[in-house]
Amino acid sequence: MNALKTTWRLATVSIWFAVSVCAAENTEQPHEPLSADTLRILSNIDRRASERTEADKRAADSLNRDGERAYRKGNYRAARTAFSNSYPNFPTAFAYIMTGDSHWRAALQIARSHAASSAMGTNGSRACVMSNEHFPHDLLMDLDQHHEVGLALAAKANGGKLPSEPLVQRASAEAACLRNLGTRYETQPATACVDMDALAACLGAPLLQ
Amino acid sequence: MPQGRVPATGAIVHTAGALGTGQDASVQYVNLVGTDGWLQAQDDATMQRIALPKYTKVLVSPPHLGRVKFRVQEGAHLGRTLSLSEANARMYLGSKSSVQQPARMMVTYGRYVERWISEARGGQPIDQQMATVAINGLTVAVTMNSVWNGLFTPLEPGEYKVLLPDVPHRGNMTRFYRDTEPRLQFDQVWFPIQHGDNSRYVHVGNVSDGCVTVLDLARWADVHEALISHRSPDGRSVATLTVRGTPERPR
Numbered sequence: 001m002n003a004l005k006t007t008w009r010l011a012t013v014s015i016w017f018a019v020s021v022c023a024a025e026n027t028e029q030p031h032e033p034l035s036a037d038t039l040r041i042l043s044n045i046d047r048r049a050s051e052r053t054e055a056d057k058r059a060a061d062s063l064n065r066d067g068e069r070a071y072r073k074g075n076y077r078a079a080r081t082a083f084s085n086s087y088p089n090f091p092t093a094f095a096y097i098m099t100g101d102s103h104w105r106a107a108l109q110i111a112r113s114h115a116a117s118s119a120m121g122t123n124g125s126r127a128c129v130m131s132n133e134h135f136p137h138d139l140l141m142d143l144d145q146h147h148e149v150g151l152a153l154a155a156k157a158n159g160g161k162l163p164s165e166p167l168v169q170r171a172s173a174e175a176a177c178l179r180n181l182g183t184r185y186e187t188q189p190a191t192a193c194v195d196m197d198a199l200a201a202c203l204g205a206p207l208l209q
Numbered sequence: 210m211p212q213g214r215v216p217a218t219g220a221i222v223h224t225a226g227a228l229g230t231g232q233d234a235s236v237q238y239v240n241l242v243g244t245d246g247w248l249q250a251q252d253d254a255t256m257q258r259i260a261l262p263k264y265t266k267v268l269v270s271p272p273h274l275g276r277v278k279f280r281v282q283e284g285a286h287l288g289r290t291l292s293l294s295e296a297n298a299r300m301y302l303g304s305k306s307s308v309q310q311p312a313r314m315m316v317t318y319g320r321y322v323e324r325w326i327s328e329a330r331g332g333q334p335i336d337q338q339m340a341t342v343a344i345n346g347l348t349v350a351v352t353m354n355s356v357w358n359g360l361f362t363p364l365e366p367g368e369y370k371v372l373l374p375d376v377p378h379r380g381n382m383t384r385f386y387r388d389t390e391p392r393l394q395f396d397q398v399w400f401p402i403q404h405g406d407n408s409r410y411v412h413v414g415n416v417s418d419g420c421v422t423v424l425d426l427a428r429w430a431d432v433h434e435a436l437i438s439h440r441s442p443d444g445r446s447v448a449t450l451t452v453r454g455t456p457e458r459p460r
Binding site for chain 1: 359385
């Protein structure tokens with residue numbers, strides 16, 4: 001138990017002070033301390049670890065495979081549904097990271113599809129497809145419960161250091177960029193229109209090719 | 210038992226005839242289901258296992274060689290001939306029928322609650338558009354949407370049919386709720402709501418993709434019974450769903 005706690009603290013500390021590079025702006029910035037939501041979820045995962053069974057793992061694996069299939073086809077909404085039902089069965093860094101990533105790719109995909117089909121305004125501009133009313137709250141809370149949990153689990157499994165796997169590194173950069181974006185929009189009025197190009201730049205190319 | 214004469218020989222033969230037309234066939238209903246909410250019966254022609262929801266009407270033939278054959282009279286497997294062992298037929302089929310009118314299900318929109326914590330999903334904070342469902346004297350809390358940013362939206366106010374469930378929904382999507390509520394059962398019964406591509410459901414869980422999602426895991430069995438025990442005259446739906454009020458967060 002003590003060893004587990006030590007490993008866990010190492011992972012937390014490591015994540016806290018990890019330096020991530022924002023894909024969109026290419027600026028270095030320190031990672032934020034883990035939020036109360038992230039810490040609560042990680043604590044629950046630890047607490048229930050001994051109760052997990054092989055059947056739980058099989059259920060999660062099956063949903064991850066469904067998620068991967070949907071993701072590779074560009075059906076991000078279906079991918080999100082599958083990944084997000086995987087981790088309650090058996091929590092993995094992969095399912096948490098892919099849930100967060102799929103969510104915002106789906107949001108972008110749907111917003112762009114609406115933008116493409118919406119009529120031009122009289123001044124030649126298109127209607128706003130995503131307002132700022134809920135965006136910063138949604139984005140920051142989602143990062144805390146998905147990307148950050150996934151990254152912390154990945155670090156924990158790697159002795160407290162974020163693994164060098166491309167998917168994890170990409171997800172870490174994506175999370176930092178998205179957090180910047182969310183924080184920036186927190187200072188904007190609710191009526192502001194979210195810049196979909198900025199969201200797209202944070203996400204970059206799909207994590208699974 | 211029906212009888213006839215073979216034209217070529219003139220011999221008189223006895224035959225059960227086509228299943229369900231024999232005089233000994235009796236109307237029965239699926240009166241007991243597994244904890245997933247379904248009765249598994251066998252299609253003898255394909256050896257496939259076919260799942261039937263509770264109160265499915267069937268026309269049952271007398272037992273033969275330890276098995277009981279029956280023809281499904283409603284639902285996704287209408288007209289299909291299935292069988293059960295004699296012992297299982299005695300246990301799972303019975304005389305209690307569904308009420309031959311749709312149940313009335315009333316949803317009234319309530320507050321939009323940010324950061325609703327789901328213990329069953331490991332302490333996940335969820336932004337819920339809450340509502341209350343009233344059905345058959347029961348009142349339970351539901352969420353009408355939990356996944357935002359254009360992915361899903363709450364159901365618009367109006368009147369909808371709640372359809373008879375067709376197949377067991379994947380257990381992987383709800384099995385983990387039993388860890389926090391061991392009394393949860395029938396969680397693989399998802400009732401489609403007739404709207405668009407019918408991908409919205411009345412179901413149990415903590416996350417709604419624009420569905421009517423019953424949050425009180427322990428009371429799902431009661432909601433399930435209130436719905437599944439009813440049939441519309443055409444046998445296709447189980448309830449009329451009325452959605453009233455306005456979601457505080459519409460998208």
